[in-house]
Amino acid sequence: MFTGIITAIGTIRTVEARGDLRAVIACPFDPATIAIGASIACSGVCLTVVERGGQPGDGWFMVDISGETQACTPAGRWTEGTALNLEPALKLGEELGGHIVIGHVDAVGTVAERHTEGDSIRLTIAAPADMA
Numbered sequence: 001m002f003t004g005i006i007t008a009i010g011t012i013r014t015v016e017a018r019g020d021l022r023a024v025i026a027c028p029f030d031p032a033t034i035a036i037g038a039s040i041a042c043s044g045v046c047l048t049v050v051e052r053g054g055q056p057g058d059g060w061f062m063v064d065i066s067g068e069t070q071a072c073t074p075a076g077r078w079t080e081g082t083a084l085n086l087e088p089a090l091k092l093g094e095e096l097g098g099h100i101v102i103g104h105v106d107a108v109g110t111v112a113e114r115h116t117e118g119d120s121i122r123l124t125i126a127a128p129a130d131m132a
Helices: 067-071
Strands: 008-018 020-027 039-042 045-055 058-065 083-088 110-117 120-126
Touching: 020 083, 039 058
Parallel strands: none
Antiparallel strands: 008 020, 008 083, 020 058, 039 045, 039 083, 045 058, 110 120
């Protein structure tokens, strides 16, 4: 589970096609605090850490990105140099500074409406009929 509060910005360092995509994501986290098997939301998509390394402030973690995840996320999301919003999974006992979200992609919606409201933008997303 996640709170939706972004804690860092990461950058996709490398991507390798090997059935699924394997990506190395550079991040400012201390790699000693990243557990193998941990979930990290990468621009809202829950991915599982399969390897990690680097130094505190200059770390990295590796994830596998399935074909289904690739199909349900924006084209170009999983390319070298792409910046990602990062959020480690919520641990029991931590403060809920946002709201509880899952991070699993269930469908692809389309932007049905876009309105500027002050300095913000309001989007209306149309969900597929089987999800609505």
